[in-house]
Amino acid sequence: MGSHSDGTPQSGTVATTGTTAMERFPDPGLPPHRPRLTDVDSKAAKRAERQVVLLFLISILGSILFFIGYFGVRVDGPIYDVTDTSATTALWLQNLLLGLGIALGMFGIGIGIVHWARTLMPDHELVEERHEVRTEEQRAEAQSILTTIYDESGIKRRPLLRNTLIGAAVLAPLPFVGLLKDLGPTNLAVLRQTLWDEGVRLVRDPSGTPIRAADVTLGSTYHVVPENLASIGHNEGYLDEKAKSVVLLMRLDPDTVNVSPEREDWNVDGIFAYSKVCTHVGCPVALYEQQTHHLLCPCHQSTFDLVNECEVIFGPAARPLPQLPITVDADGYLVARSDFQEPVGPTYSQRGTHVEEMQGEAN
Template identity: 50%
Template sequence: MAHEEDALEHERASWKPSPGLAVAVPDPVQNPGLPPHRARMTDKDPAAMARAVRTVYTLFYLSLAGSIWAIAAYMLFPIESGRIVDIRNNNLFIGLGIGLALLALGLGAIHWTKAVMSDKEFIEARHATRGRDTTREGAVQAFRDANEESGFGRRTAIRGSLIAALAASILPGITLFRGLAPHSTDANPELGDPVALLKQTMWKEGERLAHDPSGEPIRAADVTLGSAVHVIPESLAELGHSEGYLEEKAKAIVLLMRLLPEDLPAEHNNLDWAYDGIVAYSKVCTHVGCPVALYEQQTHHLLCPCHQSQFDVSRSAAVIFGPAARPLPQLPITVDAEGYLVAKSDFTEPVGPSFWERH
């Protein structure tokens, strides 16, 4: 057996490929080269070239008009009323303006390439990737050739309209940033300050806690052990679907839970803000504002499904895992004379994501 292995190893070591095994054959598919150039109408007819140039800069100016219209629509169709028809018109006309601006800009660039720029094909020989002294000169010459072939330098109408369209195309996006915060009014000058808006909600002393979305007030005796109830202020229903309804609901939304009183140690909780084991915390995650709605009654942990932040309800909703920077704000609660749960005050700190002006 060992002799056979030695013989096989010797045969492998002494084997040499025969030159006759590798035969050079001609390429079965010959390079056909570039097809003959077909002149376009704009290459043969100066009038057609002039029409193509006019079409290009007309499209660019149409793009400019679309950008201006989007900005005008933002001001002509405000959404501060909160009515569905106003929001629909605002989205429709701003969208039409931005769509027209981008569509006309793209069509103009395509028509410029197809009808005005040179359509001759060029072959560049493959070369080493290592830079040489002539590389920079070649790059500069390529830009010069592109400028000459596209006519960008000498066709002032196209160049001016393109620059104006490109500059105006970003203005609608910049304008829309103004809508990130409400507008202040003479009656409420702080309305336009997002920091001030996050520091106050609809909760106030004596405000009853109500079921979301029914709006029915909640009795303390009806909150069972281990339950988690989604809560809104009772007075939220008075806003209906008027201006600010969604914003106020988003800030004031609360999650109500009942634990055994012994599961709320005094060293980790403000027992004056709880009632008979019932605690209320903001439902808005302190990371990026997602709804914290998953409650595990055995461990008393709240989970944010967006980025997996976890809060320990038995320890004042302290962060025990995830990217959240601070505990969930707690709503101080008690009961009124009829046994309904009511707020003692508003939140003592801003709700929602952490930010540098929070304090």
């Protein structure tokens, strides 16, 4: 047993820096390479290739199913009317084809690529020292490595596998292009005008009953649509008009709310109405935190502050929710003073020359 510099005994069970040479473990190296069945059996390799091709074909079939549901299945009639079996059946079929198409499209190409890599691509282990590619010789070496990878992938030797991969890769993203197209109208001017107008009553959704100002209690919330929405048929754009016109109605303590001078007559004794359409990508803002007076969009967590005219305090939304000016009629019911003073919906619709175009059409 040794001792420390201060004379205390040292057991020797703990190694200290500088007193014992560090033992170096030998490099175990790479384990022996175990060839796969497809490496030694040409029939197994051919079978794996057919499996990958089948997965890519499943992806192509899924993309085709999506387009059949998206463009080929027409939903006519009021989809919320359970007595209209033709409309509900068509809607069910369309949703089935859309969901199944996207699932098969992504599943086929994803599993196909993984199966290809695990069974057909080379799996030799190697270690390369990292170095900077600077000289022309090194660039040529890098090009040679990429060429080798391309050759070892088997794309040249397996044209059917290559062609099905190309077909699946081309078709797979297209369903998402169709879904992105539905985020908003191609004619942005339609967002400038809704069904709200002077004297239009605020009614509950979906019952359609009008709302008296005296019935709106402190802290209560109503999902509201314009009364004249009921006069529009489902084949005449009912859903489009409702999507633009939906409103959240809440009553707050007037002493806790900051109101700008130009909006002093836009509320009724602390009753405020704001668009439910989030200014980020148009999701429905439907979560109201009564204690904090915050409105929350469930899609991307954009948060709006009710006491400060729905300004954005968190999330990706870029502008406040549009406020609907309201008042009461002679019978005590809540009515709109006018339409929204700004377009509803995502902020991207307000960029560039679109604002000028919409203002020109509105005038």
